[in-house]
Amino acid sequence: MTTSAKPEGPGGASPQDGYVKVCALEEIPGDGALGVEIDDTPVVLARSGGDVFALNDICSHAEVSLSEGEVYNGTIECWLHGSCFDLRSGKPTNPPATQPVATYKVKVEGGDVYVSLGDD
Template identity: 85%
Template sequence: MAYVKVCALGDVPADGALAVEVDDTPVAIARSGDEVYAVNDICSHAEVSLSEGEVYDGTIECWLHGSCFDLRTGKPTNPPATQPVATYKVKVEDGDVYVSLAADG
C-alpha cells in the first residue's frame, strides 16, 4: 500500500496528537519530541479516541482510564489496557505527514 498524505506537520501539536482517517481507519498522528508516529486512534481497552489524550516520553495516554501505549510498538505500558494498538509507518516530506497502513514485511 502506498503512503497517504494525512496532514501538514504543523497541524500536529508538539508533544500532542491529531486524529485523522486513512481508508476508513481512525489514526492518531502523534509528535513526541522531533519524532512523528501513527497509531490506531481507538484505545484497545475502552474504545475511545487516543488522540484526545496526552503524549509524553514516547507514549500516548488514553484520557478515559489512563492506559499508556508505546508510540513505537503500540504495546500498553500500564493497565488497564492489555492489548496493543496497531502502529503504522510514517514519513514526513516537504512539511507534510504521510501514513501507510501496510503491515511490515
C-alpha cells in the same frame, strides 16, 4: 478534531509506495496528537521528541479515541482510564489496557506527513 485523508493518485488509487498524505506537519501539536481517518481507519498522529508516530486511534481497552489524550515520555495516554501506549510499538505500558494498538509507518517529506496502513 479529526480530518479525513484519501489516497492520492489517478482515480483515487493508492500511491505506489502505499503512503497517503494525511496533513501538514505543522497541524500536529508539538508533543501532542491529531486524529485523522485514512480509508475509514481511525489513526492518531503523535509528535514526541521531534518524531511523528501513527497508531490506531481506538484504545484497546475502552474503545475511545486516543487522539484526545496526552502525549508524554514516548507514550500516548487514554483520557478515559489512563492506559498509556508506547508510540513506537503500540504496546500498553500500564493497565488497565493489556492489548496493543496497531502502529503504522510514517514519513515526513516537504513539510507533509504521509502514513502507510499496509504491512512492511
